[in-house]
Amino acid sequence: MVEVKNCESGDPSRVNNKRFATRDSRLAIRLATVFSCLVLASCEVGPDYQKPNMSLPIGWKEFKKPDESGKEAANEAIQAEWWKHFNDPVLDGIITHALAQNFDLKIAEARIAEARAAVTSSRADLVPIVSAAGSGTREANEVAFGAETFPKPFNIFQAGFDASWELDLFGGHKRALESSSALFSAAKATRDDIKVSLLAEAARDYMNVRKLQTQVTISENLVASEESNQKIQQELFNAGSVPETNAIIARTTLLQAKSQLLNYQNILVASEYALDLLLGEKPGYVKALVADVKPIDVADKNIVLQAPAEVIANRPDVRAAERRLASSTAEIGVAKAKLFPDVSLSGFFGLFSPNSDTLLQAGSKSWNVGGNITWPILNYGKLSAGVVAEKAQHEEALATYKKSIIAALVDVESSVSSYNKQEENRALMDKTVAENKHSVDIADMRYKDGDTSLIEVISAKRTLYAAQIQSAEATAGSAQGFISVYKSLGGGWKTPKKPEQTAKK
Numbered sequence: 001m002v003e004v005k006n007c008e009s010g011d012p013s014r015v016n017n018k019r020f021a022t023r024d025s026r027l028a029i030r031l032a033t034v035f036s037c038l039v040l041a042s043c044e045v046g047p048d049y050q051k052p053n054m055s056l057p058i059g060w061k062e063f064k065k066p067d068e069s070g071k072e073a074a075n076e077a078i079q080a081e082w083w084k085h086f087n088d089p090v091l092d093g094i095i096t097h098a099l100a101q102n103f104d105l106k107i108a109e110a111r112i113a114e115a116r117a118a119v120t121s122s123r124a125d126l127v128p129i130v131s132a133a134g135s136g137t138r139e140a141n142e143v144a145f146g147a148e149t150f151p152k153p154f155n156i157f158q159a160g161f162d163a164s165w166e167l168d169l170f171g172g173h174k175r176a177l178e179s180s181s182a183l184f185s186a187a188k189a190t191r192d193d194i195k196v197s198l199l200a201e202a203a204r205d206y207m208n209v210r211k212l213q214t215q216v217t218i219s220e221n222l223v224a225s226e227e228s229n230q231k232i233q234q235e236l237f238n239a240g241s242v243p244e245t246n247a248i249i250a251r252t253t254l255l256q257a258k259s260q261l262l263n264y265q266n267i268l269v270a271s272e273y274a275l276d277l278l279l280g281e282k283p284g285y286v287k288a289l290v291a292d293v294k295p296i297d298v299a300d301k302n303i304v305l306q307a308p309a310e311v312i313a314n315r316p317d318v319r320a321a322e323r324r325l326a327s328s329t330a331e332i333g334v335a336k337a338k339l340f341p342d343v344s345l346s347g348f349f350g351l352f353s354p355n356s357d358t359l360l361q362a363g364s365k366s367w368n369v370g371g372n373i374t375w376p377i378l379n380y381g382k383l384s385a386g387v388v389a390e391k392a393q394h395e396e397a398l399a400t401y402k403k404s405i406i407a408a409l410v411d412v413e414s415s416v417s418s419y420n421k422q423e424e425n426r427a428l429m430d431k432t433v434a435e436n437k438h439s440v441d442i443a444d445m446r447y448k449d450g451d452t453s454l455i456e457v458i459s460a461k462r463t464l465y466a467a468q469i470q471s472a473e474a475t476a477g478s479a480q481g482f483i484s485v486y487k488s489l490g491g492g493w494k495t496p497k498k499p500e501q502t503a504k505k
Helices: 025-040 076-080 082-086 089-101 103-124 172-238 244-278 285-289 308-314 316-337 377-448 454-488 499-504
Strands: 002-006 010-015 020-022 129-145 148-167 342-353 365-375
Touching: 082 089, 082 172, 082 454, 089 103, 089 172, 089 285, 103 172, 172 244, 172 316, 172 454, 244 285, 308 316, 308 377, 316 377, 377 454
Parallel strands: none
Antiparallel strands: 002 365, 010 020, 129 148, 148 342, 342 365
């Protein structure tokens, strides 16, 4: 480490009755002029950030435009609040509650505050530091005469302002400010990404609860039907009308139905508790909220899918990756600036006197100005390695950013494809349930007319209940697929436009 300290215009070690001796004030003016020129001539080492330009597809492979072409503009406001497509006030309340209470979102907000403070700290490094100072000391210099010494004690009183300024000649502090500002933006984008995931997870969990409620109700109906059949078969066996195997089959079928009911009830309770945690509430909150069982809305849901470039711009995870890339670019400049000398100014302006009685008098005015240059020559290898490390981290951030774009495109295509298939499956299961209901009606009529046995009716009902359980699964799958589409689009992270603003556009 080479350190040079010079350019002091006053020497505080030399004290007289009024003040310590100072050099010609013109020297201070010259020094200030020189350092001002250095500041104006300062540069920023390291690469300037430029956002990578990646080619994106023009359209989507899996997306099918809605039949009614005018719905895109009309539905613009509701796309940000995509959950309102389900026309469910309970779901609306869950979304609002999750935004207000979720712990992960609160953690993200705290990280934003931390990143904002880092920006403020980096900005403060670019300006001088001024502090008020005051001191009073008593000292003694020993004067030797032969074998004896005679102490000469004296006082030093000082009050005023100290100032220091590290000149950012090579842009290290400016690059640090660029880096912290980019990380601040990344923290906000991460918060938005958490919000997108939170909304999707809350809605999916809610759909899962509603699905399980439906399946529990269907299973309860199945158990009631099997209990009736078991009772009838037992009575017929007791009367000698049917073999014992009929009664045994009826009992085992009833046990299987009860086991299935217990399984759905257990999963329902676990799902309710999981949603309690997501909402930041104690166990039991969701159970009371969904006490009134209702089916999932299956109204037609037109998806407004933007162009790939717009989707990429909207997705918070991609924005966060891009801002981290910008930060890593600036960090290369921070590391390179450490290879060059650090130049700083320091000064004092105030009062200096050996006597407290005269400290506040005009003759006690005092000032000094100085400069400091530090150049880490012997530490050059370590600092050079730091530059190499920052470049490697930049390459990592660049690869991560490019990967996030590809992952976003794949996510959208996969979610749209899955939703299309889920919708087809839901439509098929709706038809299956309708056919099975018709089959039960026919079996009932034939049984009443004496053309068939009760076994045919029971068998038809079992098939119907199984189809209804699968239909509930398919309906929830379609709803959750719709939710996944809007999650992949980055929907819900920004405040939707007001209807009047949309109409004016």
